[in-house]
Amino acid sequence: MKELEIRLLQTNKEMPLVQELERTVWGMDPIPTHQTVTAVKNGGIMLGAFDEDKLVGFSYGFTGFANGQTYLCSHMLGVHPEYQLMGIGKLLKDEQLKTARDMGYDLITWTFDPLESRNAYLNLSKLYGICDTYLENCYGEMADGLNKGLPTDRFQVSWWINSKRVTEKWNPSIAEYHRPFEVEETDKGNPVLRYDENILNLTKDGIEVPVPQHFQLIKGSEPELALDWRIKTRGIFQKLFDEDYAVVGVNRTSGPVHYYQCVKKAFIPLKRKEEAQ
Known part of the structure; x- marks a missing residue:
């Protein structure tokens, strides 16, 4: 080519x-x-x-x-x-x-x-x-x-x-992202999301939310699990966005899930460069 x-x-x-x-x-x-x-x-x-x-x-x-x-x-x-x-x-x-x-x-x-x-x-x-x-x-x-x-x-x-x-390819300076979620695996090796919504600490500057690395494979092998990921992550992100968080990046891992990085919107420079002086 x-x-x-x-x-x-x-x-x-x-x-x-x-x-x-x-x-x-x-x-x-x-x-x-x-x-x-x-x-x-x-x-x-x-x-x-x-x-x-x-x-x-x-x-x-x-x-x-x-x-x-x-x-x-x-x-x-x-x-x-x-x-x-x-x-x-x-x-x-x-x-x-x-x-x-x-x-x-x-x-x-x-x-x-x-x-x-x-x-x-x-x-x-x-x-x-x-x-x-x-x-x-x-x-x-x-x-x-x-x-x-x-x-x-x-x-x-x-x-x-x-x-x-x-x-300027700006990213937030977050020392450590909070991970209030657990990820287990099914007998077929697909990730399962476990979390207690009451421990989602919304005072943290940065929160990481897991999502599957290969979602289409989950849809093909365990469609009920795919729906479970949809419903659970829907609730998590709706809650975070209601509390003025925004997603700014993806932390890729070698495991079955990657992590969305969420920070408070007040930290993010969205104005034109000349207006932000």
Whole structure:
């Protein structure tokens, strides 16, 4: 594979390439081209990653507006199965940041499944997004392979692209994260979350919350356990976000779980660098 070319996609001739890749990645009906073309002509951004003439990855976002703030809603990012785990998602997000910044955006948002730890590591520890919003059953029932059989709970990422958090790769200086959770294993070797909600110490500056390293394997071998992880972590994160915590990183381990790192939002610099002086 030669060096990939990443470029903007803006025409009717280019959008069917994205549709074909959508079908390959998710096995679902793709977004109509009249919608994507209209979006990119009105503040949206569609980027494609090409291996010579083959589209192997894309990111798609459209303009959003809420609470007086205009932002880019990054709705989809997909990479061809034969090209995954090659860093293409990171390349697309880096280019999306540059393009959005040039267009005048300060904020990019998107959602992801909080139990998919690989996505979490990219979004939080490599891109320096944060999350303080939990969307319960965000998309309702979905029938694709990744989502079938479970409520589609999502984290909503806020990527403040002109903040110190992003421009200087800021991380909190927490001496020690509190871990009030126990992780056991089933007979099949899958992790089980055990905790007493009454010992969740909300006075700590930093708290680490476990999530499975390989959630899709749990779904395949023990679907009831997958639902147990969904319901338990839903309650934990809803409680933390209600108490003004935000998720800022993923502590990866060699064991069956990784850990989300949660800190008080007051610690996180989200303003533009020049405004934070």
